[in-house]
Amino acid sequence: xxxxxxxxxxxxxxxxxxxxxxxxxxxxxxxxxxxxxxxxxxxxxxxxxxxxxxxxxxxxxxxxxxxxxxxxxxxxxxxxxxxxxxxxxxxxxxxxxxxxxxxxxxxxxxxxxxxxxxxxxxxxxxxxxxxxxxxxxxxxxxxxxxxxxxxxxxxxxxxxxxxxxxxxxxxxxxxxxxxxxxxxxxxxxxxxxxxxxxxxxxxxxxxxxxxxxxxxxxxxxxxxxxxxxxxxxxxxxxxxxxxxxxxxxxxxxxxxxxxxxxxxxxxxxxxxxxxxxxxxxxxxxxxxxxxxxxxxxxxxxxxxxxxxxxxxxxxxxxxxxxxx
Amino acid sequence: xxxxxxxxxxxxxxxxxxxxxxxxxxxxxxxxxxxxxxxxxxxxxxxxxxxxxxxxxxxxxxxxxxxxxxxxxxxxxxxxxxxxxxxxxxxxxxxxxxxxxxxxxxxxxxxxxxxxxxxxxxxxxxxxxxxxxxxxxxxxxxxxxxxxxxxxxxxxxxxxxxxxxxxxxxxxxxxxxxxxxxxxxxxxxxxxxxxxxxxxxxxxxxxxxxxxxxxxxxxxxxxxxxxxxxxxxxxxxxxxxxxxxxxxxxxxxxxxxxxxxxxxxxxxxxxxxxxxxxxxxxxxxxxxxxxxxxxxxxxxxxxxxxxxxxxxxxxxxxxxxxxxxxxxxxxxxxxxxxxxxxxxxxxxxxxxxxxxxxxxxxxxxxxxxxxxxxxxxxx
Numbered sequence: 001x002x003x004x005x006x007x008x009x010x011x012x013x014x015x016x017x018x019x020x021x022x023x024x025x026x027x028x029x030x031x032x033x034x035x036x037x038x039x040x041x042x043x044x045x046x047x048x049x050x051x052x053x054x055x056x057x058x059x060x061x062x063x064x065x066x067x068x069x070x071x072x073x074x075x076x077x078x079x080x081x082x083x084x085x086x087x088x089x090x091x092x093x094x095x096x097x098x099x100x101x102x103x104x105x106x107x108x109x110x111x112x113x114x115x116x117x118x119x120x121x122x123x124x125x126x127x128x129x130x131x132x133x134x135x136x137x138x139x140x141x142x143x144x145x146x147x148x149x150x151x152x153x154x155x156x157x158x159x160x161x162x163x164x165x166x167x168x169x170x171x172x173x174x175x176x177x178x179x180x181x182x183x184x185x186x187x188x189x190x191x192x193x194x195x196x197x198x199x200x201x202x203x204x205x206x207x208x209x210x211x212x213x214x215x216x217x218x219x220x221x222x223x224x225x226x227x228x229x230x231x232x233x234x235x236x237x238x239x240x241x242x243x244x245x246x247x248x249x250x251x252x253x254x255x256x257x258x259x260x261x262x263x264x265x266x267x268x269x270x271x272x273x274x275x276x277x278x279x280x281x282x283x284x285x286x287x288x289x290x291x292x293x294x295x296x297x298x299x300x301x302x303x304x305x306x307x308x309x310x311x312x313x314x315x316x317x318x319x320x321x322x323x324x
Numbered sequence: 325x326x327x328x329x330x331x332x333x334x335x336x337x338x339x340x341x342x343x344x345x346x347x348x349x350x351x352x353x354x355x356x357x358x359x360x361x362x363x364x365x366x367x368x369x370x371x372x373x374x375x376x377x378x379x380x381x382x383x384x385x386x387x388x389x390x391x392x393x394x395x396x397x398x399x400x401x402x403x404x405x406x407x408x409x410x411x412x413x414x415x416x417x418x419x420x421x422x423x424x425x426x427x428x429x430x431x432x433x434x435x436x437x438x439x440x441x442x443x444x445x446x447x448x449x450x451x452x453x454x455x456x457x458x459x460x461x462x463x464x465x466x467x468x469x470x471x472x473x474x475x476x477x478x479x480x481x482x483x484x485x486x487x488x489x490x491x492x493x494x495x496x497x498x499x500x501x502x503x504x505x506x507x508x509x510x511x512x513x514x515x516x517x518x519x520x521x522x523x524x525x526x527x528x529x530x531x532x533x534x535x536x537x538x539x540x541x542x543x544x545x546x547x548x549x550x551x552x553x554x555x556x557x558x559x560x561x562x563x564x565x566x567x568x569x570x571x572x573x574x575x576x577x578x579x580x581x582x583x584x585x586x587x588x589x590x591x592x593x594x595x596x597x598x599x600x601x602x603x604x605x606x607x608x609x610x611x612x613x614x615x616x617x618x619x620x621x622x623x624x625x626x627x628x629x630x631x632x633x634x635x636x637x638x639x640x641x642x643x644x645x646x647x648x649x650x651x652x653x654x655x656x657x658x659x660x661x662x663x664x665x666x667x668x669x670x671x672x673x674x675x676x677x678x679x680x681x682x683x684x685x686x687x688x689x690x691x692x693x694x695x696x697x698x699x700x701x702x703x
Contacts, residue, residue: 015439021446065445083444088553090493092444216509240508259507263438263453263495270506299439299451302495 001279001287003317004055005310006125007045008173008211008233008256008290011060012300017041038063046119048304052311056125056171059114065094067129067175068138072096074108075156081139087177087214089261089297096138098149104156106163113164121168130176130210131157131195137178147191154195158202165204173209174199174229177293180215180238183223193226200228209233213256213293218243235292237261241274246282253284256292258309263302268312275317289313329662329699330652330692331412333631335578335601336483336546336672338402338417338681343381347394352384364678370404371397395420399468400475407478409682410689413542414478418672420468424485424546425493426450432527433459434498453495454519460527463534473539481542482535483578487524487563488556491516492549513556520559524566532571542574544601550591551582557590564594576601576631580671588620601631603670606638608651615651618658630659633670634691635684640676642683648691653698662699667692 013021020037023029045060064070066086072078072094081095113124131153135146144152161172174196184192200208209231210224217224217234224232225247233254234244246253255278257271275287289310295303341364343357353361361382365371371378377397380389402417421427429435434456440448465484472480499522500507500515507515532543545567550560568575575596579587580603600621608614618630632655634648648667656662667688673681 013440013442018440018442018448022448025446085552086444090449090549090552091442094444236506236508237512238509240510241506259512261495262497262500262512264497264500264507266507274506296442298495299441302438302453 001284001321003275003314004286004288005052005314006054006056006288006290007049007058007060007295007307008254008288009061009127009175009294010064010296011045011058011062012296012298012303013062014041014044014300017062042114042118046114048307052307053314054310057114057119057123058125058127059119061127064112068093068096068134070108070112071102071129071134072138074111075105076103077101077142078138084137087181089214091297093137098138098140098142100142101144101152102142102149102156104159106159109160110164110167121164122170124169125171125173126161126164126169127173127175128157128160130174130179131199132184132192133176133178136182147187150188150191150195151198154198158198161199161202161206162204165202165206169206171207171209172199172203173211173233176210176212177214179210179224180212180217180220180235182215183220189223192223193228196227196229207231209252209254209288211254211256211290214238216240216243221245231286231288233288233290236274237292241277244278246278246284248282250283250285252286252288253278253282254288254290257289257313258291258295258306260291260293260295260297260303260306263298263305265306266309268309268316271309271313272316272320275313276320287317327412329696330665330667332410332685332688332692333413333481333601333666333668334406334411334415334417335544335631335633335668335670336415336418337421337674338405338419338672339674339676339678340398340417340419341401341678344394344398344401344419347381347386347389348391348398350387350391352386353381358382360678364401364405368401368404368408370401396471399471403472403476403478405678405682406685407476409685411685412478413481413666414476415481415483416468416472418483418674424548425490426452428464428485428490428527429494431461431464431531432523433457433461435494438495451493451495453497454491454499455497457498458519458522458526460530463531465531466534466538469535469538469540479542480540481544481576482540483544483546484528484531486545486547486550486560486577487520487528487567488560489547489549490523490527491520491563492552494519516556517559517562520563521566524563525569528567529569529571532567532573536571536573540573542576544576544578545597546578548578548580550577550579550587551584554583554586557587558593560587561591561593565596568596571596574598576629578602578631578671580633581606584617585620589624592624592626597628599629599631599666601633601666601668603633603637604655605633605636605643605651605670613654615655615658618655622658622660627661627664629664629666630655631666631668634667634688635669637669637671637673637675637684640680642680643687643691645687645690645694648687649694649698652691652695656695656699
């Protein structure tokens with residue numbers, strides 16, 4: 001079993017970046033100086049990811065105002081809507097409003113990723129909204145049904161995946177909290193599966209991950225296992241570990257083992273025990289370890305401290321594997 | 325409830341006047357803030373022009389006045405503002421407060437502020453981790469209440485952040501850390517329950533007891549986080565009960581901008597809550613009856629008072645008295661007994677200008693008068 005570690009969502013902004021962006025909003029700083037701070041923070045996150053031995057790098061998605069903003073601002077058919085609660089957290093996103101069937105604009109996603117000189121494409125993990133969550137959380141005034149929209153967003157995001165594959169990107173993660181907080185049934189569930197067929201085809205052998213969080217994945221596993229992706233991630237703060245059923249075809253499993261809703265660091269031995277039990281039950285090909293939700297629910301130092309748990313767990317697992 | 329039907333109450337914060345903000349920073353008042361001061365003083369008579377503090381402030385000597393005296397004046401301003409608008413239950417518009425989380429947490433031991441968390445876009449808030457047993461340094465809001473008690477002509481109603489919200493907005497480290505082994509969903513819930521109840525018992529209850537000792541008779545416990553985790557509505561109720569256990573006062577619970585349906589019936593276990601003071605007007609549109617949710621109280625046989633939000637604090641468009649009266653009428657039809665209803669803004673009015681807030685409060689009073697007249701005519 002390959003054990004891999006990485007960030008699974010946005011990393012918290014540093015206190016310096018918090019101050020800089022506040023100053024920008026108050027007219028006390030220029031956009032150029034704030035961009036300098038963004039770049040410095042991004043370099044620091046990439047250095048942290050490297051120091052912790054992560055298998056892929058994200059740069060922390062520091063410029064992403066929320067999971068949907070690059071699309072809501074960059075694709076056609078959208079406007080940026082009201083501040084809306086982000087699941088059961090005290091944080092918010094601006095709900096995209098879709099006024100017409102969405103049209104992809106090439107290059108939008110790539111522009112929102114770290115530049116190649118900061119993280120080479122083949123080392124980058126691209127984190128994108130999953131089509132089911134995207135379709136379910138926007139304010140749909142387009143006239144399309146939610147099922148049709150899920151299909152369509154799957155196809156459009158697949159076009160992005162194709163564009164990025166051609167540029168050398170190899171790892172793609174799709175954020176799907178809504179799949180577990182508001183699980184689909186019937187035609188909507190089928191729409192999600194079809195959307196992922198588009199994404200799977202576009203990935204063309206690249207690593208594809210569906211990351212669920214904020215909800216119990218156990219009841220949704222039959223559907224999750226139908227999604228044609230390489231790895232299925234679950235949030236261990238919401239899903240009891242013994243309820244996780246590894247896919248029968250030995251695909252990868254993701255464990256969201258860091259809970260960003262508490263500053264208390266997890267014990268690597270506890271996480272290793274869960275992973276070992278999972279390995280014994282299902283022999284997944286890969287195990288991805290990461291945060292169970294967006295790490296930017298924590299202040300930056302607490303977020304960095306939590307991440308230390310990942311290499312420590314990986315080391316324990318490799319040691320136990322070697323001993324076995 | 326005795327007295328006229330549909331009495332009015334404030335629900336929380338009010339925008340701080342510009343003269344207060346400048347004055348408490350020690351900056352001389354500029355011409356617009358002097359005009360603002362004088363224009364409000366003409367309307368609600370909150371300050372005596374002969375008072376040396378007032379004179380110094382208006383003459384540009386804010387530094388001589390000092391921040392505390394300016395805040396005192398701000399508190400009196402808010403009291404007179406609410407009283408002149410016709411409210412029965414009043415407070416100081418939270419003239420001395422700037423937020424509702426950090427201040428109470430800083431009155432307790434067992435917490436450590438760690439840094440900023442992004443709320444959205446470039447907006448952030450500070451969040452504390454609970455790293456030790458919760459203990460109260462000393463009861464808070466007491467001096468604030470003493471001042472209000474000494475200066476109010478209406479009945480003071482003190483707002484205080486509730487235990488569930490304080491817990492939900494903090495990181496639970498200490499109580500979760502006491503759980504052994506992997507901290508899965510069941511362990512997290514146990515730890516959160518313990519955290520909420522500890523804040524309630526060890527910090528909020530002694531504070532409420534001290535406030536009651538000082539004469540506070542009406543207390544609003546604010547639980548804006550109540551709707552964040554619908555499956556924890558029972559913890560909101562448990563925290564409320566623990567905070568108020570054995571205390572003799574009238575208690576209300578303020579909740580806003582939440583999916584109320586998800587809180588039923590667990591929240592109704594807050595047995596010591598005398599009044600549900602909730603936001604309704606914001607959700608009352610042409611397409612949707614924002615008061616329909618009141619049926620849930622009837623469904624569960626809950627006959628407690630309702631603090632009815634009748635004006636929206638997120639829109640500057642001022643509701644007409646007729647609209648307010650219509651909202652009261654619809655709520656009464658559902659609740660049955662008009663004597664159960666108090667009227668108020670949905671939430672604190674600090675997001676509106678003082679002029680808009682004033683007009684909205686006047687509409688609350690006038691709308692209540694219209695509805696009252698109707699009910700009295702109907703006998």
